[in-house]
Amino acid sequence: VTVADLTERDLVARIQQQLPPAPPWLLVGIGDDAAVVEPARNRVEVFTVDALVEGVHFDRAFTPPEAIGHRALAVTLSDLAAMGAAPRLALLSLALPGAFRVDDFDRMIAGMASLARRERIQIVGGNLTRTAGPLTIDVTAVGAVKRRQALTRAGARPGDELYVSGAIGSAGAGLRVLRRAASTGDDEQTARLTAAYLYPAARTRLGVLLGRNRAASACVDLSDGLADAVHQIASSAHVGAIIDADALPIDEAARRTFESLGGDPVADALTAGDDYELLFAVRPRTRRRLAAALHHGGAPLTRIGVCTAPGPALLRRNGIDAPLPGGYAHFAR
Amino acid sequence: VTVADLTERDLVARIQQQLPPAPPWLLVGIGDDAAVVEPARNRVEVFTVDALVEGVHFDRAFTPPEAIGHRALAVTLSDLAAMGAAPRLALLSLALPGAFRVDDFDRMIAGMASLARRERIQIVGGNLTRTAGPLTIDVTAVGAVKRRQALTRAGARPGDELYVSGAIGSAGAGLRVLRRAASTGDDEQTARLTAAYLYPAARTRLGVLLGRNRAASACVDLSDGLADAVHQIASSAHVGAIIDADALPIDEAARRTFESLGGDPVADALTAGDDYELLFAVRPRTRRRLAAALHHGGAPLTRIGVCTAPGPALLRRNGIDAPLPGGYAHFAR
Numbered sequence: 001v002t003v004a005d006l007t008e009r010d011l012v013a014r015i016q017q018q019l020p021p022a023p024p025w026l027l028v029g030i031g032d033d034a035a036v037v038e039p040a041r042n043r044v045e046v047f048t049v050d051a052l053v054e055g056v057h058f059d060r061a062f063t064p065p066e067a068i069g070h071r072a073l074a075v076t077l078s079d080l081a082a083m084g085a086a087p088r089l090a091l092l093s094l095a096l097p098g099a100f101r102v103d104d105f106d107r108m109i110a111g112m113a114s115l116a117r118r119e120r121i122q123i124v125g126g127n128l129t130r131t132a133g134p135l136t137i138d139v140t141a142v143g144a145v146k147r148r149q150a151l152t153r154a155g156a157r158p159g160d161e162l163y164v165s166g167a168i169g170s171a172g173a174g175l176r177v178l179r180r181a182a183s184t185g186d187d188e189q190t191a192r193l194t195a196a197y198l199y200p201a202a203r204t205r206l207g208v209l210l211g212r213n214r215a216a217s218a219c220v221d222l223s224d225g226l227a228d229a230v231h232q233i234a235s236s237a238h239v240g241a242i243i244d245a246d247a248l249p250i251d252e253a254a255r256r257t258f259e260s261l262g263g264d265p266v267a268d269a270l271t272a273g274d275d276y277e278l279l280f281a282v283r284p285r286t287r288r289r290l291a292a293a294l295h296h297g298g299a300p301l302t303r304i305g306v307c308t309a310p311g312p313a314l315l316r317r318n319g320i321d322a323p324l325p326g327g328y329a330h331f332a333r
Numbered sequence: 334v335t336v337a338d339l340t341e342r343d344l345v346a347r348i349q350q351q352l353p354p355a356p357p358w359l360l361v362g363i364g365d366d367a368a369v370v371e372p373a374r375n376r377v378e379v380f381t382v383d384a385l386v387e388g389v390h391f392d393r394a395f396t397p398p399e400a401i402g403h404r405a406l407a408v409t410l411s412d413l414a415a416m417g418a419a420p421r422l423a424l425l426s427l428a429l430p431g432a433f434r435v436d437d438f439d440r441m442i443a444g445m446a447s448l449a450r451r452e453r454i455q456i457v458g459g460n461l462t463r464t465a466g467p468l469t470i471d472v473t474a475v476g477a478v479k480r481r482q483a484l485t486r487a488g489a490r491p492g493d494e495l496y497v498s499g500a501i502g503s504a505g506a507g508l509r510v511l512r513r514a515a516s517t518g519d520d521e522q523t524a525r526l527t528a529a530y531l532y533p534a535a536r537t538r539l540g541v542l543l544g545r546n547r548a549a550s551a552c553v554d555l556s557d558g559l560a561d562a563v564h565q566i567a568s569s570a571h572v573g574a575i576i577d578a579d580a581l582p583i584d585e586a587a588r589r590t591f592e593s594l595g596g597d598p599v600a601d602a603l604t605a606g607d608d609y610e611l612l613f614a615v616r617p618r619t620r621r622r623l624a625a626a627l628h629h630g631g632a633p634l635t636r637i638g639v640c641t642a643p644g645p646a647l648l649r650r651n652g653i654d655a656p657l658p659g660g661y662a663h664f665a666r
Contacts (some may be wrong), residue, residue, distance in 0.1 A: 027377060028483065028485055031569070032485050033412040033486070033553060033554055034379045034415070034416045034476075035379065037377060037379075038377055039377070044370060045369070045371075045372055047367055047457060047475070049458065049473055053428055055465045057462070077378075079366040079367045083365035083490045085367070093473075095469055127471075130345070131466060131469065132466065132467060133466015133469070134464060134465060134466045138382070140380075141423055142380070147360070152361055153366070157371045175576065187413055320574050
């Protein structure tokens with residue numbers, strides 16, 4: 001059975017079955033022209049949209065439907081985390097190929113709904129349409145944060161230290177393993193790397209904690225890789241940066257995966273993308289504010305470099321500074 | 334020059350050039366991980382998302398890029414109008430084929446930006462991605478309305494009269510003319526019908542006025558045709574309906590266009606879709622509340638039928654009642 005065998009109403013009903021009951025602030029939910037929502041009190045609102053396109057952002061040959069749904073929501077939640085915002089609601093817009101199986105549709109929604117429950121974000125509406133092209137999933141997410149606690153990219157100053165959460169390169173190495181370009185030769189390592197690609201965690205709690213006591217002066221998420229994220233902060237805050245290659249938290253199995261493909265593990269981990277970690281800047285004088293984020297943020301934090309006076313972003317390796325590689329350029333490649 | 338020759342940053346800059354300056358409530362706009370917005374005071378918020386997919390919702394052979402951009406925003410604004418909400422902000426998510434020309438990209442954004450200025454809706458963020466498939470445009474729109482003034486589909490009761498704004502069938506007839514399936518033989522009529530399809534007006538002012546003094550007990554927009562809209566209100570409000578075929582506001586040129594193709598103009602106008610008008614219910618006792626909407630709503634209003642006790646939705650024609658045709662079923666066809 002494919003989605004072409006059902007009506008739009010049938011498909012919407014299948015989504016609704018997997019969603020939790022409406023919270024009290026949701027005045028009108030799925031099924032009307034639009035959703036009506038009571039705003040959160042004493043908060044400003046944070047809006048973001050992200051899309052996953054089959055063939056560009058995922059390959060159905062090795063990405064289970066649950067992972068597609070999970071990732072589509074996680075990448076949007078990661079943007080909210082980078083602003084220090086708590087997730088609140090999401091809208092889901094799907095363009096479905098007629099041959100998409102209803103079973104896969106249900107599994108994709110299940111993957112998204114499962115993450116939505118854990119992250120306490122309510123799916124309040126959306127849109128369904130056919131497409132003659134690839135499966136395309138747009139998720140709009142809305143979060144809330146106190147006005148003075150919103151994190152931006154622009155707040156970094158020369159002297160601020162740069163930290164990254166979790167590990168970098170794991171998702172990129174996992175993708176290479178899934179493509180069967182590489183093998184770790186170890187089941188546990190394979191599972192860890194592929195899960196980093198298929199089921200990334202959004203650093204929601206960490207982002208909220210960094211905003212709450214102004215521990216971070218600037219923050220960005222790593223959707224297009226750590227090198228790109230450094231360039232984003234440098235460009236928005238008008239600072240330079242030096243990144244210490246030896247400090248980068250690269251998973252040992254990821255490092256070996258890149259090496260087995262003849263790559264440079266540092267350069268590959270810096271540019272691989274698909275790690276939904278946070279890069280943030282911290283004023284040295286207020287470093288002790290990191291304590292809450294360290295203990296309750298749910299991820300290790302690693303100091304990887306420092307912001308400098310306006311100038312280029314550099315990678316320091318064996319005592320030699322070279323330009324930090326560029327990020328992932330969506331349209332040029 | 335195609336979009337594949339540019340970077341994502343270049344394309345975002347081209348969008349920003351066409352947008353008006355940020356309003357004071359936009360605390361962080363395009364260029365960060367997400368937008369940060371001060372909520373409107375004493376209002377509830379209305380959220381909707383809609384998508385246009387090339388080959389499903391438009392054909393680039395006869396739809397100029399400006400019209401694609403205009404329609405992508407208009408269909409979303411129409412959902413806000415149906416809730417009685419004033420537009421506030423939008424997010425734009427584009428999946429672009431690599432061969433899409435930058436010139437066409439700019440013209441598409443110009444069509445959207447022009448409507449956004451007129452409707453006073455601010456584009457605060459978005460997402461750009463490549464696709465190997467058709468051009469796909471997702472617009473999320475957010476509006477604001479006083480809590481008691483939000484219109485839903487569910488408020489209609491037996492005895493309420495049904496009204497529709499503007500004319501029905503014009504966009505559908507215009508689409509047939511654009512496809513060269515039909516001709517009006519008259520330049521002015523051709524221009525009127527094709528403009529109804531290419532540049533639909535969202536009934537923003539009308540929707541706000543209907544909500545403001547509770548003139549309407551229920552409201553829905555006509556994206557999938559008038560017949561479908563009647564079924565939506567009937568199903569949400571648990572009422573039946575009788576629609577008077579003779580009362581339907583069908584443009585004379587549209588009627589002749591449908592007839593020239595051997596169709597039944599009443600059935601075709603009821604099911605054609607692409608008319609972004611409003612269907613709404615009015616309690617007979619409070620009919621005088623319609624005065625403001627009539628004088629300042631920007632569209633003629635026509636009484637086309639009545640809600641009845643729970644039962645089928647019927648079309649009354651020459652004294653005979655028959656089932657009202659079904660709406661446009663997205664996935665079954």
